Amino acid sequence: MRRGLKWLAILTTLGMLFVLIGGALVTKTGSSMGCGRSWPLCNGQLIPSPITPETLIEFAHRLVSGGVGFLLLILSIWSWKTIGHKRETKFLVLLSLFFLILQALIGAAAVMWGQSKFILALHFGISLISFASVFLLTLLIFEVDQKFDASKIIIDKRMKIHTIGVTIYSYLVVYSGALVRHTNSSLICRDWPLCLNDAPALPTNLYEWVQMGHRLAAGIIFLWIAYITYLSVRHYKKQQVLYKGWIIAFILVCLQVIAGALIIFTRLNLYIALAHALFISCLFGLLSYFLLLIGRSKKNMVQISKDRFESK
Template sequence: MKKLRAFGILTTLVVLFVLIQGSIVTKTGSGQGCGTTWPLCFGDVIPYNPTLETIIEYTHRLLSSVAGMLVLLLSFWSWKRLSYINEIKFFAILASTAIIVQGLMGAGQVVFGQPPLIMALHFGFSAISLAAVSAITLFTFEKSLTRTKLVVSKRFHWFIIAITLYAYLVIYTGAFVKHMGAATACTGFPLCSGNWVLFSEGTIVFAQMFHRLAGMSLALLVLVFAVWALRFYKTQRVLTMISLTSLGLIFVQLLSGVGMVFTYNQNLTIGLIHALTISLLFALFTYTIILTRRGSKEESE
């Protein structure tokens, strides 16, 4: 089990880095750093005299390929080794499917080009892959006879599912804003260039403001989740830790989002933090669904 656990941690870190790399590719406009050829780069196995954009795109391709092989191996290994965990088959299939679709979408973007609505899904599948691989890795820390669970009401369990799905929507809207080039459509916060502009100033402004509203709504939902958990389930240490962690992540998410606005989306570090925290939050809530599903029951609150 120790070997599988170590391999799971390694795979999670590699998938996480691929996600960050993908954000760097988008942020730096390096998606065509190898031209329109794939898997070759400008028709070569190793690019000759590459530019910075080529290096960024080429290394992203290489690491994505490594991540794909690691995820497939982890999925197969965990399926065999963790068969006593009911959820393992679903997450093994999910992790493998997500990483394959993610790779194919990346290749399709290079060769054929894709509209922002489709390209936003590329980052979405990266987040799903990270969530699935993280869940598998966390399974390796569970004992065969005492699976980790959280005893909560069915209503609270369904609320967590709703937050998780909504977090994915926020991920998608954020990726759409990036691929549309709408990250700098509005200056200032919370107003848009000093005005209460929502839906009447064109698609780019609409996308930016819709994402802002979605992000702030998610923050409120996470706050409700944390208060609910700390009030009614404070004796469950794992849920307390999850609640506090989710509050920390959503705070950093909001702060980095505002930071991107005031730096005109020119600070690479802030942009990466923004993409990273929402992905980690989605992964955290995905695992929380598993734990609460195991222990959900009808109870008075």
């Protein structure tokens, strides 16, 4: 039974990742109105006709989102019954379902009535929280048989502050990146990393400010994660989950920066742009897992203090 639950969890997590990338694909190809002002039907039809490339992309995104929503519902019920005794399970189930529904409602509202670009930029971030919740739920499921267990983690105060801070900040970076896409600011600066545009000067319009604001935010998170990785290499070699986890986080943020630069150099190559969205999604999921470990670390430290007191 648990083997089936594990496969369902993996399938749902990958499905949520496809929903994220599919949403980015819809935005980057300008396919958001591929089904007109109709939702959940496409152009008022169950099977749209005629089918244009934009219609196909939007319709496929809706089908995948609906299918993943169904999988998530089954996973939520199954997880609640099977591993509901684990303290994080019910919270993650409710969180993933809530943000998946919220994501769908914002998407529907954007199609039917239109939304501000600043509101639309929230859509990717909301999807990201739902994905991270499903990802963490999957890790909990794999912990049941103790083949993957990180319940004995101890994290010091400095590492906790940095981890919480960089995770919250990463969400702001995600929002700024989504804002770049929704305001069509991706290629407003033809140079990288600065926005010279043939004349060294400060940004001169909203689009340049949005683009350069995102680049600055991305630069800060790169340096921040590099520093945290340095701390983990120095002080957490014996705690392999943290040690290897932060090395992976650093690799992901490096790939994110490289992909961001290549978007400019290749003049918005679609595959690189989608990889850019993939890397930040994986990074946010990993940072969310570190937050879960922080919660466990606090519990472990309380238990250690209690054991020491009783031993006296």
